[in-house]
Structures are given as structure tokens and as C-alpha cells.
Amino acid sequence: MAIGLRTMLIGYARVSTREQDNEAQIDALEKSGCELVFKEKASGSRWDRPELLRLLDQLRKGDVVVVWKLDRLSRSLKDLLMLMEKIAGAGAGFRSLTESIDTTSAGGRMMMQIVGSFAEFERAMLRERTRNGLDAARIQGRIGGRRPKLKEGQKAEILSLVAAGSKTAAEAARLFGVHPSTVSRLLKQAEAP
Known part of the structure; x- marks a missing residue:
């Protein structure tokens, strides 16, 4: 499909593993009016996501990148903000269906930054709780990981x-x-x- 100068909604659907299914995301993106949907099976923390790079290369002024949920685009606020800069640099907007974020308005841009901050805070708290749990287990003499195969x-x-x-x-x-x-x-x- 040729991308013209008119506004186009372009979807991006991502799952982390091959076992996961992104059909629900794709369905939501198509129902929201996306004419083109890029589908990817890769971790959100990786930068070498070929479909995301293809999407960014095809962006034109006035286009809107649409994701089902903010974390489908990136897991880190820093990376998310860098992606937002690339999208804005192309003269395009961004929309997240689940969080109702739409960067084509000033309020939407502010809301995206707030939601991204909370998401990063939640991940940091999870890492901290996990680290504290592992430290407590080590003090009690328990070692994490797989049990040894051999005695x-x-x-x-x-x-x-x-x-x-x-x-x-x-x-x-x-x-x-x-x-x-x-x-x-x-x-x-x-x-x-």
C-alpha cells in the first residue's frame, strides 16, 4: 500500500515471545481505523525491532502511530520518550488505545509523560522487591535458580x-x-x- 500525504493511522502490535498471540491487539488496532499494522514478536526492551524500524521509516507528516497499550511500544520511559521524539520529528502523532493517550493535543502529550513515568516507577518497584526477596533468601541460605541435576x-x-x-x-x-x-x-x- 502506498503511503500518501493524507493522514494515515498506522498500528504497531508487539508480543514478547513466539508463544504469545497478538491477534487481540491487531483486532483493536484495525477497529480503531488503522489501515496498516506492523506486527512484531520481540522484547520491548530491544532496539533491534525490524518492524518498528520499518514503521518509523515510513512515517509521514500527519500520520498517527497507534498502539493497543503503551508498553507495546517500549518498556522504558527513556526509550519511549526517544521514540516519541522520532515520531514527532517525522511530524506524526501517537495514540495509545488502552491509556487513551493522543499526542496530537497538548493534554495528550502531558498525559503520555505521566503514564510513562508511572509505568517506569512500577517496573522499578518490581525490580526492587525481587532484589529484596533474593537477598532475604540468600541470608536464609536459599539460593535461587534451577536445582542442580547432580548430587x-x-x-x-x-x-x-x-x-x-x-x-x-x-x-x-x-x-x-x-x-x-x-x-x-x-x-x-x-x-x-
Whole structure:
């Protein structure tokens, strides 16, 4: 579709993972009047989003970029404001359907900045709570992450089998039902001073 000089509503729909579905976003964007919708499956914190870059390259004066929700465009206020500058630099506007933000008016621009600030504050609070929870768990002797596949005795047995030459690393991995990289990491840790 050729983009002319008339005002055009251009949608941007993004989900973070391949498992997620952006059909609800696309439906809302099309119902709001978007003639063109760019669809992306990528994290909002990444800058290498080809569909977003294509959208920004095609923006013309008077166009309006429409998203279903503000965080579909970016997760950080800094990045969001940079994107808003690029959109404004092209002479285009921005609209978020969920937050009812429309930067084609002064009130909409102010509201976008307020909502973006609250969203960033919420993410910072979540990071802080997570960090505090992990610190408290460490103090209590709990360590986060995946449980080890091998017990200490099994690790010692693998080291002994491989050192004696009776099993290769791959054979030891099969014997204990773990991935070969698990055994390789164990052997490297044992070699380290």
C-alpha cells in the first residue's frame, strides 16, 4: 500500500515471545481505523525491532502511530520518550488505545509523560522487591535458580570415572541422565585452581 500525504493511522502490535498471540491487539488496532499494522514478536526492551524500524521509516507528516497499550511500544520511559521524539520529528502523532493517550493535543502529550513515568516507577518497584526477596533468601541460605541435576556424590563419581578413563564425558552424561554440557561444566570446574 502506498503511503500518501493524507493522514494515515498506522498500528504497531508487539508480543514478547513466539508463544504469545497478538491477534487481540491487531483486532483493536484495525477497529480503531488503522489501515496498516506492523506486527512484531520481540522484547520491548530491544532496539533491534525490524518492524518498528520499518514503521518509523515510513512515517509521514500527519500520520498517527497507534498502539493497543503503551508498553507495546517500549518498556522504558527513556526509550519511549526517544521514540516519541522520532515520531514527532517525522511530524506524526501517537495514540495509545488502552491509556487513551493522543499526542496530537497538548493534554495528550502531558498525559503520555505521566503514564510513562508511572509505568517506569512500577517496573522499578518490581525490580526492587525481587532484589529484596533474593537477598532475604540468600541470608536464609536459599539460593535461587534451577536445582542442580547432580548430587555431590554423583559429581564425585563422574569425576572419578572420567579421570580413570573408564568413561568419556559423553558416556558419563548418558549414564547419569544429564546433558553432556553439564558434565563438561563439572570437569572444567574441577580443573580450575
